[in-house]
Amino acid sequence: MATSYLDKKFSLWDWLTTVDHKKIGTLYFFAGIFYFAVGGLEALLIRIQLMYPMNDFLDGETFNQVMTMHGTTMLFFAATPLLFAFMNWVVPLQIGARDVAFPFLNSLGFWMFFFGALLTNSSFFLGGAPQAGWTSYAPLALDYKGTDFFVLGLQISGAGTIMSAINFLTTIFTMRAPGMTLLRMPLFTWSTVVASALIMFAFTPLTGALFLLMFERMFDAKFFDVAAGGNVVLYEHIFWIFGHPEVYLLVLPAFGIISDVIAAISRKRLFGYHSMVFATVLIGFIGFMVWAHHMFAVGMGPTVNSVFGIATMLVGVPTGIKVFNWIFTMIGGKVQFNTAGLFAVSFIPSFVIGGITGVMLASSAADFQFHDTYFVIAHFHYVIVGGIVQAIFAGMFYWWPKIFGKMLNETLGKWMFWLFLIGFNLTFYIQHYLGLWGMPRRVFTYLPNQGWDTANFVSSVGAFFMTAAVILLVINVIVTFARGEKAVQDPWYGRTLEWSIPSPPPEYNFARTPIVRSNDPWWYEKMQGKKEMQYAEPLAEIHMPNPSIIPMIMAFGTFIAGYGFIYSSWFGVFLGFGITGVCMFIRSIKDDHGQHVHPEGLHVEKGVHHSA
Amino acid sequence: MSTLDFKANGLPAHPEKATQEGRAKLVGFWLYMSAEAVLFATFFGTFMTFRNSVNGGPTGAELFAIPMVFTATAILLVSSLTSVFAIMAMQRNLASKMRFWFAVTVLLGASFLGLEVYEFVEYVHEGHTFTSSPFGSSFYTLVGFHGAHVLFGVLWISTLLLRNINRPIDTYVAPKYYVASLYWHFVDLVWVFIFTIVYLFGMVG
Amino acid sequence: MAKKHGYKGHLIAFALSILLTVLAFIAVGLGTISKTFVIPFILIIGIAQAIFQAAYWMHLNQKGHDFPITFMLSGFFAAIIVVFACSSLVWW
Amino acid sequence: MVQNSMKNWKTIGRYIVLLALAALTLSGCAGQENLSAMIPKGEGAEQQYDLIKLTTYVMLFVTVIVIFLFIYALVKYRAKPGDNSIPKQVEGNAKLEFLWTAIPLVLIIIIAIPTVKSEFALADVPEDAMKIKVTANQFWWEFEYPEYGVITAQDMYMPVGEKVGLELKSKDVIHSFWVPALGGKMDTNPDNTNKMWLQAKETGVYQGKCTELCGAGHALMDFKVKVVTKEEFEAWIEKMKKPENPAPATAKAEEGQQLFQKSCMGCHATDGTQRSIGPNMKGFGDRSTVAGYLELNEENTMKWLKDPQKVKQQNKMPNPMQDLGLNEDQLSALTEYLLGLKLE
Numbered sequence A: 001m002a003t004s005y006l007d008k009k010f011s012l013w014d015w016l017t018t019v020d021h022k023k024i025g026t027l028y029f030f031a032g033i034f035y036f037a038v039g040g041l042e043a044l045l046i047r048i049q050l051m052y053p054m055n056d057f058l059d060g061e062t063f064n065q066v067m068t069m070h071g072t073t074m075l076f077f078a079a080t081p082l083l084f085a086f087m088n089w090v091v092p093l094q095i096g097a098r099d100v101a102f103p104f105l106n107s108l109g110f111w112m113f114f115f116g117a118l119l120t121n122s123s124f125f126l127g128g129a130p131q132a133g134w135t136s137y138a139p140l141a142l143d144y145k146g147t148d149f150f151v152l153g154l155q156i157s158g159a160g161t162i163m164s165a166i167n168f169l170t171t172i173f174t175m176r177a178p179g180m181t182l183l184r185m186p187l188f189t190w191s192t193v194v195a196s197a198l199i200m201f202a203f204t205p206l207t208g209a210l211f212l213l214m215f216e217r218m219f220d221a222k223f224f225d226v227a228a229g230g231n232v233v234l235y236e237h238i239f240w241i242f243g244h245p246e247v248y249l250l251v252l253p254a255f256g257i258i259s260d261v262i263a264a265i266s267r268k269r270l271f272g273y274h275s276m277v278f279a280t281v282l283i284g285f286i287g288f289m290v291w292a293h294h295m296f297a298v299g300m301g302p303t304v305n306s307v308f309g310i311a312t313m314l315v316g317v318p319t320g321i322k323v324f325n326w327i328f329t330m331i332g333g334k335v336q337f338n339t340a341g342l343f344a345v346s347f348i349p350s351f352v353i354g355g356i357t358g359v360m361l362a363s364s365a366a367d368f369q370f371h372d373t374y375f376v377i378a379h380f381h382y383v384i385v386g387g388i389v390q391a392i393f394a395g396m397f398y399w400w401p402k403i404f405g406k407m408l409n410e411t412l413g414k415w416m417f418w419l420f421l422i423g424f425n426l427t428f429y430i431q432h433y434l435g436l437w438g439m440p441r442r443v444f445t446y447l448p449n450q451g452w453d454t455a456n457f458v459s460s461v462g463a464f465f466m467t468a469a470v471i472l473l474v475i476n477v478i479v480t481f482a483r484g485e486k487a488v489q490d491p492w493y494g495r496t497l498e499w500s501i502p503s504p505p506p507e508y509n510f511a512r513t514p515i516v517r518s519n520d521p522w523w524y525e526k527m528q529g530k531k532e533m534q535y536a537e538p539l540a541e542i543h544m545p546n547p548s549i550i551p552m553i554m555a556f557g558t559f560i561a562g563y564g565f566i567y568s569s570w571f572g573v574f575l576g577f578g579i580t581g582v583c584m585f586i587r588s589i590k591d592d593h594g595q596h597v598h599p600e601g602l603h604v605e606k607g608v609h610h611s612a
Numbered sequence B: 001m002s003t004l005d006f007k008a009n010g011l012p013a014h015p016e017k018a019t020q021e022g023r024a025k026l027v028g029f030w031l032y033m034s035a036e037a038v039l040f041a042t043f044f045g046t047f048m049t050f051r052n053s054v055n056g057g058p059t060g061a062e063l064f065a066i067p068m069v070f071t072a073t074a075i076l077l078v079s080s081l082t083s084v085f086a087i088m089a090m091q092r093n094l095a096s097k098m099r100f101w102f103a104v105t106v107l108l109g110a111s112f113l114g115l116e117v118y119e120f121v122e123y124v125h126e127g128h129t130f131t132s133s134p135f136g137s138s139f140y141t142l143v144g145f146h147g148a149h150v151l152f153g154v155l156w157i158s159t160l161l162l163r164n165i166n167r168p169i170d171t172y173v174a175p176k177y178y179v180a181s182l183y184w185h186f187v188d189l190v191w192v193f194i195f196t197i198v199y200l201f202g203m204v205g
Numbered sequence C: 001m002a003k004k005h006g007y008k009g010h011l012i013a014f015a016l017s018i019l020l021t022v023l024a025f026i027a028v029g030l031g032t033i034s035k036t037f038v039i040p041f042i043l044i045i046g047i048a049q050a051i052f053q054a055a056y057w058m059h060l061n062q063k064g065h066d067f068p069i070t071f072m073l074s075g076f077f078a079a080i081i082v083v084f085a086c087s088s089l090v091w092w
Numbered sequence D: 001m002v003q004n005s006m007k008n009w010k011t012i013g014r015y016i017v018l019l020a021l022a023a024l025t026l027s028g029c030a031g032q033e034n035l036s037a038m039i040p041k042g043e044g045a046e047q048q049y050d051l052i053k054l055t056t057y058v059m060l061f062v063t064v065i066v067i068f069l070f071i072y073a074l075v076k077y078r079a080k081p082g083d084n085s086i087p088k089q090v091e092g093n094a095k096l097e098f099l100w101t102a103i104p105l106v107l108i109i110i111i112a113i114p115t116v117k118s119e120f121a122l123a124d125v126p127e128d129a130m131k132i133k134v135t136a137n138q139f140w141w142e143f144e145y146p147e148y149g150v151i152t153a154q155d156m157y158m159p160v161g162e163k164v165g166l167e168l169k170s171k172d173v174i175h176s177f178w179v180p181a182l183g184g185k186m187d188t189n190p191d192n193t194n195k196m197w198l199q200a201k202e203t204g205v206y207q208g209k210c211t212e213l214c215g216a217g218h219a220l221m222d223f224k225v226k227v228v229t230k231e232e233f234e235a236w237i238e239k240m241k242k243p244e245n246p247a248p249a250t251a252k253a254e255e256g257q258q259l260f261q262k263s264c265m266g267c268h269a270t271d272g273t274q275r276s277i278g279p280n281m282k283g284f285g286d287r288s289t290v291a292g293y294l295e296l297n298e299e300n301t302m303k304w305l306k307d308p309q310k311v312k313q314q315n316k317m318p319n320p321m322q323d324l325g326l327n328e329d330q331l332s333a334l335t336e337y338l339l340g341l342k343l344e
């Protein structure tokens, strides 16, 4: 058997310099889980504060900081990197590639995210976190020092995110194995395509919006100075042009995970593959034209509200196509309820509940009542926690054996599933009612005798169930690393290419590039009675990229420059950008032809280097 | 999949996309440009919003003068053409000719920047500054951001030229040159919108 | 259309783009043409010039560029939405 | 086989009953009167509640279908232990796929039409309606009645049954004006004026909330809408218009008045026709709250005056003791004076 990419002894240096997509995926994963715990802890603080009326556990300012950082951390520093982890782990394997198109950029993207997240979170220790909500509306946000950390942290991590998106797209478009046509790509890969496109076109307006905030705060620009003729609604528009696609770019990869897992656990081809692809693209497309549904109460007038309301409802149609296709994949199949399966299956009703409340919100006249209340909180936690988080858990149990070569513990997994399911329904179902009963969101406390006490208490209890579930997950991971059951190559009787290679895969993934002859190529070969894929080439030396420390240092430079801006120190700015610039310079003048490795079974003399 | 399939006396017809790495670079760079287009659009949108919010300061019609803008435009257009010449030379494996045209491009870019700095200084004297009004803030954000791109392009192409001053053209460096020239075109393209939307619209009022 | 890219082709392209530019400047410089005409006129000229340059100088008209074209178009679409949002919805 | 599916149907039936029960029990609690959007007391809120109900029913229909299919799939197609056979691989089904594209479209039309209707109805502020100018401040509300030249704070008075046109604006950051039982919310922006109307069907005191994050005091930026009969409203206006306030009843209140004129008048008018930086104090003694959310009484007023920041973080009033140099006795005098500021 081929030696796996994990067989080498790893030093810290290896992890800092790695450009292997699997290892970068792992970095993303653990960073993401860490921030998920941080964001979850913040959620817990929120729920503890709101457990009783007039609770004085957190004061208004602290609460706003915790609430802002909860939203920011969860969306940008937990959900996004966790999904990027899966993209890094899985996409090259699914398309039969040995690496990504730009391994250097991939690593740079990770480190930019890492330092950006660090910078934003450091605000807690440096005079207060941002406290104007994850939306950071002007002019309120302009009042707080914490906003600088928000702006620069997101700017840095956002740049990393855009790079990664470009990298994934290029990989998928130039590095597919022969025969892997676009319409044979697994749905997770497809959703990566659309999500990456959304990143490219949505994170850029965010970058713009953040620049406006930054210039206003640091260089006294006048964009939002109403007395001078500025306008604060401009910021809302730009923010939501980003903000709405942002939530879809999170949910689409989740859809992708669910599509792959449901097909695998049902042992059945995904029902309506073509309409699934079409729906994915359509959701991404319509997603760009609905942003103003977050702004119905801004006062844009009935015509604009109606147009955006109806456009928003239309997103329900392609999403519905997906939901029914998943159900009909199960119907007629043989559904296996392992932990991955449980999470994938329970994704469906949870997401649908969140989706239909979304359609209710899209009814603009009714949204005057829903807007900025706990009804909205309930809506998006159903789609996010019931949807994205459950999909992430499903993907985790599903792909863990491939990536780490060990099976996560099923018993612990099932316990976790039930605790989590109960927990999040307890927490968020009741919040629909709270919203209708008049409870606004983003309140640090509330008066007694408004009929909200019991519901809030119930909601907080649910959060403890979720905490227990997450702790079980952490235990599960530790136990599995310590003495988990070894995984076989194809534990779920899988369908896609990643299951045709060893668990964990060798460094170069595919010793020989496979030929793809059908959708679900691995399943197809198995059905033909084959034990392995057909190959496009004989065994030969494999060209792989060199590891490099430069990306990390380059990202570190932006980190320094970020603090330079925050503390108005030109020295810091120049030092930081100087570091980054020197790295770029070195990178561009130093030729890097990569290295050649020898796949197992091929005897080539050691030490001979074939770079030109 | 060797990196270099160098023929004895010549290059493949399209050396920039002869290798997998080269092809990926091109695709990736196009993606990058489409993303940047949206970033510029954000600043264009901001500018459009505030183009009349002058806060008592000078208006676009009072500030902008045709000769200066036209000169700047002409410089940038010509530099785009020279970078095309450079790439054509590269594709014919004429290294020194390529270097010459790229050097011209860099010089033109630098003179554009000089002109822009001069222009900004003028405006500041007339009371049109970054902090004077939303119009000022959005003007300098947009035009300055473009200027920063020009500066980056100048530095980038110069670095490429210096680094490879004695090096023949091969399929390893060809994509680098090609991508740099694409970038330069992109910067020129953005300028087309800037002179139309910022300057010409501004003069019309 | 012209798929070859000799010096001549590029010079023609250049002449055209200078022509378009001059036209736009003249339309504005005359100062006599009404605003309602000039604004759309120079905008169209600008877009025409952009497409033109992208096709000839950036070789988008050559084959094998479907993918960049798709994304440039999507980017353009997103860009228009952004500009539209900012310039028309903000002051309602 | 037949028996088996019978059993499955029963299970599904039980689930549906359970779900319906859950829905019923929960819809039983509609929240608190005069606060909940589910107990509408105004024309706008009623329209919106109708829309909420309609969308809920349509969406419940969708959910029932999905849950039904879902449970069917789970129960019927769960793999039996040891069964490793491979099910038939199906590519799709064009008819079915068309069906679940078309039906949602129809459902969306069903929701969209009343939405648009109601949207335009809600935006249609009659020209001749009585106007109230609402100005939001961190973290209090000012209400101006331009036709009458009256300005007040925290408690908005309006006549029952009549459509009132609101013009909303903010002095600083964005806030949002919401009286759930009377109608939906509308943002108050610093850069332009928004319009909406309210029409109350019953007299009473309705709770209002600020629903756009506006700082640390956001949660406490409550206000009251007092819906009274037309006569009571006219009477209130008359009282508000009177320039003079009742003479202080005690010596202590007298002292308070002097202190107030010295230290507080700069920000707080006591004349109901004047605008001031802080809330207008005319009729303060008749309000239901101090600082918008604490019950109005001596203790709470003292609490506010002793340390406004503690009562409402980040609010814009200076600390009377530290910043204005008043001592506790003086505060107590001020309190007595303020509580005596009643309408007569």
Ligand code: HEA
Pocket: A135, A247, A248, A250, A251, A293, A294, A312, A313, A315, A316, A317, A319, A320, A321, A323, A351, A352, A354, A355, A356, A357, A358, A359, A361, A362, A363, A367, A370, A371, A372, A376, A379, A380, A383, A384, A387, A388, D062, D066, D103, D104, D105, D107, D108
């Ligand atoms: C992953 C995240 C995610 C997803 C997928 C969605 C999906 C949707 N969202 Fe949500 N939304 C958020 C995250 C998300 N949202 C967040 C974070 C906010 C708050 C931001 C903030 O203010 O902080 C928000 C806020 C938000 C608002 C603004 C509320 C307000 O502030 O007033 C609206 C309004 O229209 C809305 C609508 C929708 C709709 C219509 C969908 C649709 O895509 C849902 C489509 C799905 C279905 C409809 C279910 C399946 C379909 C069928 C079974 C077919 C039958 C269907 C029909 C007949 C319609 N969302």
Ligand code: HEA
Pocket: A036, A037, A038, A039, A040, A041, A043, A044, A046, A047, A067, A068, A070, A071, A072, A074, A075, A078, A079, A132, A133, A134, A135, A377, A381, A384, A385, A389, A424, A427, A441, A442, A443, A444, A463, A466, A467, A470, A471, A474
């Ligand atoms: C990906 C996005 C995401 C996720 C996963 C979550 C998850 C959760 N959210 Fe969050 N939420 C948002 C995105 C998200 N949220 C956003 C965008 C906002 C709006 C912010 C704003 O208004 O600006 C918001 C706002 C928000 C509010 C409203 C705050 C307000 O308006 O005042 C509430 C209140 O209940 C809440 C609760 C929760 C809870 C209980 C969870 C739970 O699901 C969390 C479960 C996880 C845990 C409980 C982790 C437990 C782990 C540990 C405790 C550590 C253990 C570690 C070791 C042993 C090593 N969220």
Ligand code: CUA
Pocket: D136, D137, D138, D139, D174, D175, D176, D210, D211, D212, D213, D214, D215, D217, D218, D219, D221
């Ligand atoms: Cu005012 Cu919230």
Ligand SMILES: [Cu+2]
Pocket: A243, A244, A247, A291, A293, A294
């Ligand atoms: Cu949205």
